[in-house]
Amino acid sequence: MAKSQVKVQQTAGHDVLGEFAPEFAHLNDNILFGEVWSRNDLLSMRDRSIVTVVALMSQGLTDSSFRHHLEFAKKNGVTKTEIAEILTHAAFYAGWPKAWAAFRMAKEVWAENADSTTDTSLDAYAQTIIFPVGKPNDAYAKYFVGQSYLAPIVTEGVPVANVTFEPGCRNNWHIHKANKGGGQTLICVGGRGYYQEWGKEPIEMNPGDVIYIPTGVKHWHGAAPDSWFSHLAMEIPGEGCSNEWLEPVNDEDYSKLK
Template sequence: MAKSQVKIKQTAGRDALGAFAPEFARLNDDVLFGEVWSRNDLLSLRDRSVVTVVALMSQGLTDSSFEYHLESAKKNGVTRTEMAEILTHAAFYAGWPKAWAAFRMAKEVWADETDGAAPGSLEAYAQTLLFPVGRPNDAYAEYFVGRSYLAPVAAGGAPVVNVTFEPGCRNNWHVHEADEGGGQTLVCVGGRGYYQLWGQEAVELRPGDAVYIPAGVKHWHGAAPDSWFSHLAIEVPGKGCSNEWLEPVSDEEYAKLK
């Protein structure tokens, strides 16, 4: 049995351009939306929203029309988690900077989704992220004070991992060793945290901040005392790369942070 069609009514073209470009307005309202978008017996509104969002993102068009189609995607049943995965997948084909721009707008559109998670919980925090939290970081737990989580984002080329720290969690002082090249880039994607180079003051990190830590430099990074924190850890290619874990960041040192 054929699905019933839902006729899409659109007036944006006539509202904005009816007097200046009436034929363009007619094509936008009556053909694009009135006919193409209304063929939902062939392709659902949800699927058309996904296709449109990816097409606009691939062109770098993150303007008011992109926001409109994100809101339409949400209205048509695309969840925050699904949109995050859609944009992550598209990033490898459309371009990483375009995905960042799309994520910033998508995060605002889905900002009201909390799914009833308790405030301050991992579940509530995870819903603010556009990258997965992943699994408990049990393999490296001995090198962390507090609980952390790992979620691989990209395995090929330069490996990228999303690392999430519970409030107060930080890793030990450590050094990325390399015979040539190496080091690590951190890109904050959620919450509030810090990194500190040996002999220098700790530096606060907020979403969008990025820092390169060269090989051979002793340092640590982790969450602020009162906030969850997530960063992408991007390993810089090099030769003879290894990691040397050192002593924990003492409670006295950490207590100096705000």
């Protein structure tokens, strides 16, 4: 599956050490994050977050930088259940006391906003993505299970919109149609979600993942059960373009997703 390059923007090095150690600041912000972390065609940012969390835990480094990387892992789609399993697995190799220290901080990070209202959770999530969430997607609400939000990004040329799904929200099965051209491209820009074509297994989507949807393909896409999810939807120009909306995704099938 092709991936787009999502450039990680980091300024911590320059902010803290820009005058005292400018070369270190450059290596931290521009090389480590600007180049290594941004090679998401090789490893997704979610994968890199998991590797980094385990590496720091194995050294017993549970300071503010460890908390930052836990928060980054959460932002990149690692769930509470997954971080618990990751730290449990790593404990056998890194050491039990180090796992205890890591769990104390992870518990705080994944507990944040856990008891918030939907509006507060949306506000918190909106701060983690670079595109606006937009307004409730009322015009298409009848084709969605759960609440979605729509923010037009480009209205001329090739239309682009950011679509955000609350946890558990997904659209109905549907088909893009056109007499010529047409179709759609999805680029995940936040959270964690799924895309599925009829008769095939669901594909998990994380920031940087790209899906091309040809015309005539029955499919659905939406959030994971426990995560917000945002993707850019790019409508490919064509003639006689339309959408055929079909039945909702089966609740039993959706409940099997993690």
